[in-house]
Amino acid sequence: MRPRIAIFSLTSCEGCSLAILELEDQLLSILDAVEIVNFREGMTERSWDIDIGFVDGAVSTPEDKREVEHFRECCTKLVAIGACACLGGLNTLKNYQDEDEYRAYVYGDCAKYFPTTPAQPISAVVNVDHELPGCPMVKEEFLKFVTFALAGRTFKLPEDPVCVECKKKGILCLYEKGIICLGPITRGGCNAICPSYGAKCEGCRGIVAEDALKAAGVNLREQYDVDLADVLADVRMFGAYQEKTLP
């Protein structure tokens, strides 16, 4: 039996669902190996008997909460894909503003028609079996996850920071240019794509484990005279929800 797959979206740009369709070279093989049974963006048919459900987007409305609870009930395994589902993502930026004020700023007198809640990762609402972070998620990592699932193996995210991948590629460290980059404290697995294209790491894959974070703090202080707190100040862009777990 091919595993029955669903792809769902909550509050997001749906870029992570789209990233699956951008696996052009592997898409036909994936369609041979799995059965897609529910994917609003791509198909009309909808089934609720699901082995693995992938969800992009954050929970940021009462309806999102109801939906993700329903997905949880219908899916044997639930997988959060992308920064919004794993960390709350950019949506969490609104959590730092006054709710009445930002709602009125966008919808004026009609704000009452459109309920909203502080943005949360889906793991804040339901139990999540796996997370594939990134903005967008790394499509090769999705492919690896599916391959492992088909083989009955457990997929694990890399633990090393982006910095390690960046150094392996021989890219000039942005701290040498005086730019604060989140590479030392962000989970790798993206092959340091942003530094590879001349931009700093923005932390979209979430913060590394506590030990690695401590080590990065010591290293930044000794090598570049940079305070870890200054680096963590930039984390808000994608993962403000993580702030409560920071030192």
Next chain:
Amino acid sequence: MKNVTIDVKHVTRVEGHGNIAVNVADGEITKLELQIVESPRYFEAFLRGRRWYEAPHISCRVCGICSVAHTTASVKAVEAATGIEVTEQTLLLRKLILNAEQLQSHVLHLYFLAVPDYLGVGSVIPLASTHGDVVKRALRMKKLANDICAAIGGRHIHPIAVHVGGFTHFPKPDELVGLKHRLEESRKDLFETAKLFTTLAVPDFTRETEFLSLQCGGNGEYAFYDGDLVSTKQSEPTKVEDYRTRVLESVVPHSTAKHSRSPHSPAYMVGALARFNNNADRLHPVAKEVAEMLGLRPVCQNPFHNNTAQLVECVHCTEHSIELIDQLLTRGLKEEPPVKPDRFGKGAGTTEAPRGILFHEYEIDGDGKIEGANLVIPTAQNLANIEADMRAMMPELLDSGMSKEQMTLRLEMLVRAYDPCISCSVHLLDIEWD
């Protein structure tokens, strides 16, 4: 049929969450809504307080499908607000990556979202076994477009190297040569696509409306990257900074996206068909031939032909991209650092996204922080027009002898023809500037 209730929750094969709700009692339409039930996103609110150079990397996350267009409108708006003038090389690279996004988005829409209706299936998935060569062709075309985006921006979804003032990465000449060859090869795929589209039975429906798009001045190119606002009801151009005189917005309770009207019409259309209707004479000659082959002539008032116009634009973007690559190779690529701001203030930027004209406007304070932001999204501009089409089409459907299921499918096909990008459309704002 005298009495019918249609309730589609959610419309499938569109980006984002929308419902169709229609009630007809005794032959009278008592309710007809395209409900936009996507979660509100509040980008304009949370751009406030962020630094000027972060605007494109935050606002591209409005939309995964058209993130290059959002990035482009955003960098142009920041540049207008900061007095930056970019180099000729930057313009060429931006036009190339924007062309590639039009191609990838149009191919995705035509083959994955629209064609299944015409071939009587619920998705592209069963076509993989019945029409394997068609699906492989679609994937090949889409991959080429994504590879062009990746060569310039690092990736298609949320491009990395496109910054205010310029680029932080430059493609190698041999990468561009390889992409040019693949673009030339893809002419065959485009021709096969055009042949396929001549066989599809496009519904016969017309309603006179206004078509709004950008247009380049003089004998300028077919407008995607830049231009002034023109429409089929007001041909004299309006500068982008005065866009609020042409785009009038209001909030309706059944939609988290605002509706738009123009000074001339209660509803208007943006997107491929609008661009074609305003600028068909500026298309590449090969694209003109394909338009002729498909029977598309301006001014076309059948919204289902938005798909046809998308295909004509795919041909144009392919030919134009080949020309852009030739220009870049002849000039030789230089590693130029991005141009820096010389002041902070207020500015608007516009570009044609795959689904139509897109506006970003920012006000930046003396410290370089964003104080106010306004984004006007193509799909939101189309919503009132889609509802007007549904309202005009409904009596025809009721008289046609169609079953409720057939009527529902026809309404869904109409919505899909606009290629709506709903999660994009739900964060609009109308603030009064000082």
